[in-house]
Amino acid sequence: MSADQAAQPGGQWDEAAIEALLAPAVRALAQPTSLSPLPYDLNAGVPDRASLPARELAEAAVAALAEDPAGALTYGGQQGFEPLRAWIAERQSAETGLALTPAHVSLTAGSAHGIDTVAATFLSPGDVAIVGAPSYPGAIRTFRARGARVVDVPQDEDGLRPEPLRKALEQQRAVGAPAKLIYLVPNYDNPSGATLPLERREAIVRVAAEHRALVVEDDAYTGIDLDGPPPPPLFQVAEGQGVIRLGTFSKTIATGLRVGWTLAAPAITERLVFMRFDNGASPFLHRMLLHYLRSGAYEPHVKVLQDIYRARRDASAAALVEHAEPYITFRKPAGGFFHWLRLREGLDAARVAATAAEEGVAVTPGTMYYADGGGEGFVRLVYSALPPEDLREAITRFGRALERVAREGEG
Amino acid sequence: MSADQAAQPGGQWDEAAIEALLAPAVRALAQPTSLSPLPYDLNAGVPDRASLPARELAEAAVAALAEDPAGALTYGGQQGFEPLRAWIAERQSAETGLALTPAHVSLTAGSAHGIDTVAATFLSPGDVAIVGAPSYPGAIRTFRARGARVVDVPQDEDGLRPEPLRKALEQQRAVGAPAKLIYLVPNYDNPSGATLPLERREAIVRVAAEHRALVVEDDAYTGIDLDGPPPPPLFQVAEGQGVIRLGTFSKTIATGLRVGWTLAAPAITERLVFMRFDNGASPFLHRMLLHYLRSGAYEPHVKVLQDIYRARRDASAAALVEHAEPYITFRKPAGGFFHWLRLREGLDAARVAATAAEEGVAVTPGTMYYADGGGEGFVRLVYSALPPEDLREAITRFGRALERVAREGEG
Numbered sequence: 030m031s032a033d034q035a036a037q038p039g040g041q042w043d044e045a046a047i048e049a050l051l052a053p054a055v056r057a058l059a060q061p062t063s064l065s066p067l068p069y070d071l072n073a074g075v076p077d078r079a080s081l082p083a084r085e086l087a088e089a090a091v092a093a094l095a096e097d098p099a100g101a102l103t104y105g106g107q108q109g110f111e112p113l114r115a116w117i118a119e120r121q122s123a124e125t126g127l128a129l130t131p132a133h134v135s136l137t138a139g140s141a142h143g144i145d146t147v148a149a150t151f152l153s154p155g156d157v158a159i160v161g162a163p164s165y166p167g168a169i170r171t172f173r174a175r176g177a178r179v180v181d182v183p184q185d186e187d188g189l190r191p192e193p194l195r196k197a198l199e200q201q202r203a204v205g206a207p208a209k210l211i212y213l214v215p216n217y218d219n220p221s222g223a224t225l226p227l228e229r230r231e232a233i234v235r236v237a238a239e240h241r242a243l244v245v246e247d248d249a250y251t252g253i254d255l256d257g258p259p260p261p262p263l264f265q266v267a268e269g270q271g272v273i274r275l276g277t278f279s280k281t282i283a284t285g286l287r288v289g290w291t292l293a294a295p296a297i298t299e300r301l302v303f304m305r306f307d308n309g310a311s312p313f314l315h316r317m318l319l320h321y322l323r324s325g326a327y328e329p330h331v332k333v334l335q336d337i338y339r340a341r342r343d344a345s346a347a348a349l350v351e352h353a354e355p356y357i358t359f360r361k362p363a364g365g366f367f368h369w370l371r372l373r374e375g376l377d378a379a380r381v382a383a384t385a386a387e388e389g390v391a392v393t394p395g396t397m398y399y400a401d402g403g404g405e406g407f408v409r410l411v412y413s414a415l416p417p418e419d420l421r422e423a424i425t426r427f428g429r430a431l432e433r434v435a436r437e438g439e440g
Numbered sequence: 441m442s443a444d445q446a447a448q449p450g451g452q453w454d455e456a457a458i459e460a461l462l463a464p465a466v467r468a469l470a471q472p473t474s475l476s477p478l479p480y481d482l483n484a485g486v487p488d489r490a491s492l493p494a495r496e497l498a499e500a501a502v503a504a505l506a507e508d509p510a511g512a513l514t515y516g517g518q519q520g521f522e523p524l525r526a527w528i529a530e531r532q533s534a535e536t537g538l539a540l541t542p543a544h545v546s547l548t549a550g551s552a553h554g555i556d557t558v559a560a561t562f563l564s565p566g567d568v569a570i571v572g573a574p575s576y577p578g579a580i581r582t583f584r585a586r587g588a589r590v591v592d593v594p595q596d597e598d599g600l601r602p603e604p605l606r607k608a609l610e611q612q613r614a615v616g617a618p619a620k621l622i623y624l625v626p627n628y629d630n631p632s633g634a635t636l637p638l639e640r641r642e643a644i645v646r647v648a649a650e651h652r653a654l655v656v657e658d659d660a661y662t663g664i665d666l667d668g669p670p671p672p673p674l675f676q677v678a679e680g681q682g683v684i685r686l687g688t689f690s691k692t693i694a695t696g697l698r699v700g701w702t703l704a705a706p707a708i709t710e711r712l713v714f715m716r717f718d719n720g721a722s723p724f725l726h727r728m729l730l731h732y733l734r735s736g737a738y739e740p741h742v743k744v745l746q747d748i749y750r751a752r753r754d755a756s757a758a759a760l761v762e763h764a765e766p767y768i769t770f771r772k773p774a775g776g777f778f779h780w781l782r783l784r785e786g787l788d789a790a791r792v793a794a795t796a797a798e799e800g801v802a803v804t805p806g807t808m809y810y811a812d813g814g815g816e817g818f819v820r821l822v823y824s825a826l827p828p829e830d831l832r833e834a835i836t837r838f839g840r841a842l843e844r845v846a847r848e849g850e851g
Contacts (some may be wrong), residue, residue: 047707050620050654052564052586061518075514083509086724098494102694103486106470138549142718149585153463154565166611171717175463209461228475238452243461244680282512287722296458300466305552306582311698312496312721319696384728417754 054174061170065391069423072391074219074366077337078414081283082321082330089320093313096320105312107291107305109136110300113319117276117290124310125265125317132295133269135302138310139289140249143275144171146291147210147245149304149426152177157201157208161189163369163407165219165247169211174349179400180208183393188225191214191232198240202323210243215248217365220409224363227260234267243297244272249289250365252331253413255339259364273301279317280366281331288318317358338366344417345410345424352428356435357408366413369395372406375438376431381408384429390423445687465585468722472581476802480834482821483802485630485777486708488748489825490600493732493741498729504724507731516723518716519709520547520701523731528687528701534800536676543706544680546713549721550700551660554686555582557702558656559622562717563588572600574780574809574818576630576658579623590811591619597771599636602625602643623726628661628671628776631809635774638671644679654708655683659777660700661690663742666750670775681706684712688841690727690740691777699729731732749777755828756821756835767846768819777824780806783817786849787842792819795845799837 051195057342086207093101108114109393112382114131122129137143144167152158160168162181180201183191196212201208211233215225225233246263264274278288288310291301321327345368357370374376378394385392393408410427412420476483503511519525525542533540548554555578563569565587571580573592583590591612593604597837605622612619622644626636636644648655657674677687688700699721702712732738756779758771768781782787796803806818821838823831 039654042705046652046682047705050562050652051711052562052567054564054713055561055715057716061714075833078510078514081509081513083505083513087502087514089727090505090834091498094494094498098492099489100499102492102696103489114607125820134809138721139758145717148717149463150466151463152464153462156463167719174715174717176564202781203588237469238492241452241457241461243579271457277462283724284515284719285511285513287719287721294453300458302460302586303469303472304466306461306556306559306578306585308578308698309547311722313694314725317501325484337636349722363713384780 047204049079053235054176057173057301058282059166061167067386067400068389068425069419070391070414071412071413073428074411075245076280076284077334078337079239080333082326084324085321085324086317089317089324092320098303101313101316103312105309105315106307107135107186108302109310110312110315110319113315114290114350116129116319116322117292121292124183124271125262127265127269129269129292135291135312136299136315138287138423139279139288140169140247140275140277143170143289143291144168144212144245144247145184146301146305147273148172148175148177150300151209151243157206158399159194159197159208159242161213161221162403163216163220163234163395164212164402165214165286167398168247168285172212179207180238184218184221184223188218188223192347193424194233195236198236198242202240205284206241207240210245210254211237212245212247214247214249215263216248216333217253217362217367218396219250219365220367220393221369222360222362222365222367224259230263230266234272238267245273246274248274248276250280251276253334253366254339254364255335258362262300264292272296281334282318282321282327286307286314286318288314328356333394338413339419340417341412341415345412345420347410348421348424352425356428356431364409368412369409370408370410372408373435376434378408380434381431385427388426388430390430392424392427397427399405409410459605462609463581464691465587468578468584469581472578478797478802479800480830481802481825482834482838483804484825485822486825487691487695488745490749493737496732496735496737497694497728500728500735505729510726512724515722516720516726518720520715521726521730525701526725527730527733528703530710532703533654535671536680538676538680540680540703541841544703544709545638546702546709547721547726548700549557549688549698550690550789551581552578554700554702555579555623555656555658557712557715558684559583559586559588559630561711562620562654566617568617570605570608570619570653571811572624572629572632573811574631574806574815575623576625577630577808579658580811581625589617593809595629595632595634597634599626599629599632599634599640600644602647605644606647609647609653610814613651613841618651619653621656622648623656623658625658625660626674626774627659628664628778630661630774630776631778631804631806632780633771633773633776633778634672634780635745641671641674641677645683649678649682657685659685659687661691662687664745664749665775666746666753667708667774670842672762675703684708690732691727692745693732693738697725697729699725700830749824751828752831754824756823757830759832759835763836767842777781777822779821779823781821783819784846787817788843789819790818791845792842796838796841801834801837803838
């Protein structure tokens with residue numbers, strides 16, 4: 030047989046041949062979420078575009094390349110640029126009161142990549158990871174890609190509930206498959222917007238330690254604090270033991286930077302670094318980011334963002350009360366990007382989303398956020414990406430969609 | 441129990457508790473290679489530092505951020521910036537004569553990350569991946585991290601040998617564990633420096649297709665062509681079917697960029713993109729790189745690099761003949777960064793490397809590159825990182841180390 034024959038359409042390398050080679054996890058995973066082509070996109074959790082600090086970052090890029098071109102443009106190692114890790118450790122020390130060093134920090138390509146690194150280090154096929162119901166679908170996909178079994182625990186308006194968590198941990202222990210980790214977004218959760226109160230943080234840290242399950246605390250939205258600072262991180266509550274905190278500069282600077290971090294005991298951090306296979310991130314990006322962070326522009330920029338997102342949250346909340354309240358209930362989130370709307374009994378999320386799309390508005394049905402079914406009675410609505418006037422128009426249309434679905438339900 | 445107790449030293453979160461949670465693969469993996477603190481580092485396969493195009497990249501960074509700040513600084517998707525994929529597809533079409541489009545290309549954080557993406561998509565625990573003996577240890581680690589079994593097939597001075605490959609494939613089929621993929625570096629192999637002749641490429645593509653094993657062609661060193669262009673890629677020989685070609689800008693521009701690519705049939709590329717969990721790379725980096733590539737500076741830069749590395753290869757080869765030849769034999773590579781030295785009978789690579797370190801020279805024992813034992817009779821020596829005068833001094837010292845080991849052997 031010649032190479033020509035091997036390449037013939039319908040020969041060895043048809044679709045079925047490729048399909049047969051795929052890892053089983055590929056077939057088990059849901060599609061990732063994607064951007065919407067509708068006029069009003071309240072679906073993608075992306076930051077405001079107009080406030081991106083492009084000029085300051087360009088200056089930082091030039092400075093980073095001028096200061097140490099060879100350092101910026103040569104492999105920087107899997108753990109990431111040490112002075113940037115030191116900057117993060119210093120901030121985290123000040124925030125938590127713990128003595129943290131660059132050895133506690135590794136740099137990732139955003140917190141999603143942090144989740145992947147945690148999964149690579151701790152999850153093998155059949156291992157159990159606990160998530161909230163609802164939960165960030167990217168985490169569910171990432172754990173399942175490692176062959177892990179994802180067990181969900183109910184959330185309420187205050188986030189993950191400690192008692193059902195305890196029961197889930199006990200049940201997993203009873204069946205001989207103890208959970209390896211518990212994943213949660215304690216501040217301004219995606220999708221629920223909930224912020225976990227201090228007592229729940231303490232209870233979760235306690236029960237996790239009793240069961241020797243790691244807590245993976247995804248802090249992707251921290252910094253977008255709209256009503257003052259949130260309660261102390263679980264990492265602090267646990268005095269830095271048994272918790273991996275994931276952070277990112279995506280929401281406070283730019284999602285296009287792709288720089289985030291992990292914070293954990295050095296013994297854990299070492300293993301996370303050991304399980305990286307990409308020869309590390311770009312030291313140029315790390316140096317550029319550090320120039321920007323040290324320039325004095327970062328803190329005022331975060332304040333500007335808080336003002337922008339507070340105005341959007343409040344405008345969208347008011348519009349929801351005005352145009353959608355007969356059909357939904359919700360609690361205004363204390364930060365972050367999301368409204369999580371409970372639909373009135375009898376309204377179905379998929380129909381609401383489809384009808385909203387007909388009105389030109391993209392929202393996400395709650396079913397997207399459940400590992401094991403559920404969410405038909407919820408819709409997630411992003412307020413971060415559009416200015417108040419667009420939010421008002423979008424939510425007026427969304428209210429029209431709700432009214433249509435409600436009428437059809439009665440008809 | 442309080443959170444304080446949970447955090448006590450020797451409590452739940454001691455080293456043993458963390459160890460118990462690790463995925464088994466963590467324990468199975470070798471340490472990655474690292475930089476050497478010795479005066480003459482012929483160990484790390486890093487490019488020349490002085491020729492890095494820092495000024496041109498700074499201009500490209502500024503241009504990318506000025507042209508479309510929001511595009512550069514907002515999530516760019518898992519597949520990567522489309523115009524950069526189009527640039528790569530156009531080049532690859534011209535090189536291979538195949539009609540390639542952006543749908544054939546995904547962007548990665550270098551070719552190591554490309555290997556990881558391939559592993560995520562195709563390898564599950566127990567699956568078989570074939571590599572050369574010797575082979576790039578990063579690939580072996582990455583496959584094993586997915587729980588795959590790595591089977592090695594002997595190389596000679598012309599690279600991977602098709603007949604042992606056929607036998608290994610047949611044996612795997614016979615035991616009911618057919619190999620899923622064959623990994624190789626066809627041009628200027630790391631570590632062997634070998635370049636696979638066309639007939640071998642044809643034979644490997646043929647036997648891989650017969651066994652429906654994917655060929656993963658790692659082209660990390662292509663472009664560093666020191667004696668003219670290499671034979672056509674296996675991707676071209678296979679007419680784009682059943683082969684995944686991995687490329688990178690690390691060696692021709694900068695290892696600190698962390699931008700590489702995969703080239704494969706769209707049905708494969710889709711799956712590779714589906715199995716990414718990092719929300720994609722930085723679109724800022726992709727746009728900056730494309731500005732640089734379009735500036736007209738790239739092609740002359742590659743020629744400059746070829747001249748630099750040719751001078752280093754030739755100077756180091758001459759020094760090896762002068763100072764080391766009684767103890768080694770080698771074939772001058774046609775490109776890339778590496779001399780692969782066969783030690784005279786009776787000399788052991790570990791002792792040679794240890795003695796060279798005493799002389800201030802870091803080289804890598806061949807044993808680092810074997811998945812399943814072997815390599816005691818080889819040493820890898822990097823000629824890319826140091827200028828000719830340093831290479832001459834380093835190799836003079838290396839020759840002294842060889843002489844010492846040979847004398848001790850006789851003593």
